Amino acid sequence: MEKEKAAETLTKELEQLLRNKMGPLFERYGLDIKELLTPLKWKPVVLIIGNYSSGKSTLINEILGSQIQRTGQAPTDDSFTVLAAAEPGKPEEEVPGSTLVSDERLPFASLRHFGESLLSHMRLKKVADAPILQNCAIIDTPGMLDSVTEKDRGYDYLGVVGELAKLADLIILMFDPHKAGTIKETYQAIRSTLPGSTGEDRVVYVLNRIDECESVSDLLRSYGTLCWNLSQMTGRKDMPRIYLTFAPKEGKAAPIGLETFMNEREELKQTINSAPKMRLNHILQEVDRVVRELGMEIEGMVAFQKRFIDKIKGVFRTWGMVGILAFFFGDLVMKLLTGYPNTPLAGALLAGNLNFEHFLWPIVWALLIVALASLYVQRLLFPKFTKQTLKDLDNLIPLETAYKKNLWNRVKHRIHRLIEEQPRRQILIAHGRYLGKIEQFLNKDLSSFYERV
Ligand SMILES: Nc1nc2c(ncn2[C@@H]2O[C@H](COP(=O)(O)OP(=O)(O)OP(=O)(O)O)[C@@H](O)[C@H]2O)c(=O)[nH]1
Ligand SMILES: [Mg+2]
Known part of the structure; x- marks a missing residue:
């Protein structure tokens, strides 16, 4: 609690400083300092992206503790859903995209220029009784399709993902063994919005649904493919950690051979829980990026x-x-x-x-x-x-x-x-x-x- 208070004070001071010292300069060069300030005032954000059916919504439901998001085998969700806590005493509700981007208190104004087609594929769900949402908001995204189908969405999917990635304090990038090699575009979209090498630490890689691998060697093959693809994309010599996870079936023990991976799911959830801690650092990086650009x-x-x-x-x-x-x-x-x-x-x-x-x-x-x-x-x-x-x-x-x-x-x-x-x-x-x-x-x-x- 003490720490959160300190973080809040620091954020406020930073906001004041930005307003006083950078405000006039931003105006001079035709930039809107509000775009930088608004995210400061909102909650920490966790963005979950990845291939369709990689288990994004399933993971979110697990974290929230109830079936909020629809799940299914084929591409299920074609919308961006912001999940945030309902105000105390108020009922759960859904806010449409058009309201979302015009609410001055929310950091989504920059999405407006992606057009009607996006707005009709965007919403905010206010959820009651999900403790994690007291400290952060989670964004569920439509699954990444292959790049050909991507063009039919009616809006710039990668652009939107990039914009949200700028906002997010933690980005979960999810793959599954069936499609470990097809996420190049998604990765590029986020990479281009991260400031220098420092943004890397905000991205968490997950290979999900590993329970569907038929054998350990099958799992290793998928893991290898993913590593190879990641190194191609990041250009990094070192491999970031990849969480190997699967959704536990209720009341059932882990499938044989996967007992050792049971912990990884828990660790992933803890990482998501710690998103608020990463916030201050992210804010500073973001301010640093925008001011350096100017x-x-x-x-x-x-x-x-x-x-x-x-x-x-x-x-x-x-x-x-x-x-x-x-x-x-x-x-x-x-x-x-x-x-x-x-x-x-x-x-x-x-x-x-x-x-x-x-x-x-x-x-x-x-x-x-x-x-x-x-x-x-x-x-x-x-x-x-x-x-x-x-x-x-x-x-x-x-x-x-x-x-x-x-x-x-x-x-x-x-x-x-x-x-x-x-x-x-x-x-x-x-x-x-x-x-x-x-x-x-x-x-x-x-x-x-x-x-x-
Ligand atoms: N075996 C297995 N099935 C899973 C796992 N996670 C999710 N599923 C199933 O996979 C299907 C897709 O899961 P979703 O959570 O809907 O996937 P998604 O990434 O949200 O998919 P889109 O919204 O379409 O992009 C559902 O039928 C889930 O029940 C897992 O770890 N193991
Ligand atoms: Mg989904």
């Missing part, structure tokens, strides 16, 4: 600005020269061509009888050159510069590390949008100062939070 975006804008200033320096040099020449000799040329004015500036200088009148035409000439130069910059140079920058955006800043490349890939569409939509404005913003603020936030403020966790 930092990269600003770095891009700093580079854009600097490149333009370098270009402008060149313009100053050439057009400045022309301006000076025009100032001193513009009226002389005029006199040669038209006979007017009587004494040009150069003549007056040589004769030593300079007065105010002699400056009139030189100033006009100089101003004309300034006007021409600015017309050139605005009409020709700047549009061309912007176009070229957008075309060659990947070379805007040096991307020395794989980490930086990855970060860049996630934000470059935002940089593209800023440059495309308001290029002039971006030149005038003090991006460098904002970048300094981001660095200070990451190195000082956020680090101190990590130390406290």
Whole structure:
């Protein structure tokens, strides 16, 4: 209890800090800080994904202690179901997807843009008498089909899974021995949303329904296939732990040969129970990710600005020269061509009888050159510069590390949008100062939070 209080205080402080220090920056760059803040205010989330019929809903029912979710052999569930505790004294109820995404208190607003088709396949079930839901919410998902059938869903399944994975404090990835090799897409969807290597620890791998293996060697074969597939997908040299589990049949002992695996199911359930503990870490990772992404975006804008200033320096040099020449000799040329004015500036200088009148035409000439130069910059140079920058955006800043490349890939569409939509404005913003603020936030403020966790 004490620990939960401390976590709550820490979350509140973090929220305040984000609002004060990052709020104005987010606004400046057209981001919504609410997207970051709302999940802070909601419960820890456990996301369960995997192949169809791998036993996701069965596991959930087991944890909740009652038959809340429908189970069955064929693809059974085609909906995303958020399971949360019913408010004390209130009846159980179901909330449709459309209400779910427009409730400001819930962290699902970002799912709205996946369209009607998703919303009709989404709901919140408020469940009474399930102790685990006091501390967290569980999300049951439609089973992953093969990638061909995946296209018929009417919404971007992988996109939705990715979005939910960002939100989740714990992600259970479930396979079964029949389909241990078909989850590549699902994995990629989550992987791309996890921050660097740190997000890995939020994913738990489960090989379920092992009671259906005919023999130990059959089980080993499935396990081997899964390991191989995982290593292909994660690119990791070390194998993460894979829980080997099956749903116990009520009142029946474990099938012969599987007695040793009885504990794994219990351990898995304990891991799920501990999701709230992983929350603080996840929140910090998430804040870290979003702020670093913004930092990269600003770095891009700093580079854009600097490149333009370098270009402008060149313009100053050439057009400045022309301006000076025009100032001193513009009226002389005029006199040669038209006979007017009587004494040009150069003549007056040589004769030593300079007065105010002699400056009139030189100033006009100089101003004309300034006007021409600015017309050139605005009409020709700047549009061309912007176009070229957008075309060659990947070379805007040096991307020395794989980490930086990855970060860049996630934000470059935002940089593209800023440059495309308001290029002039971006030149005038003090991006460098904002970048300094981001660095200070990451190195000082956020680090101190990590130390406290
Ligand atoms: N033998 C065995 N059967 C299981 C196990 N877990 C689940 N089942 C059965 O497998 C079928 C599918 O289980 P579900 O829990 O509906 O699977 P799901 O992953 O929710 O499936 P979808 O919602 O369709 O994606 C059901 O008939 C379950 O009774 C298990 O560990 N062993
Ligand atoms: Mg199900």
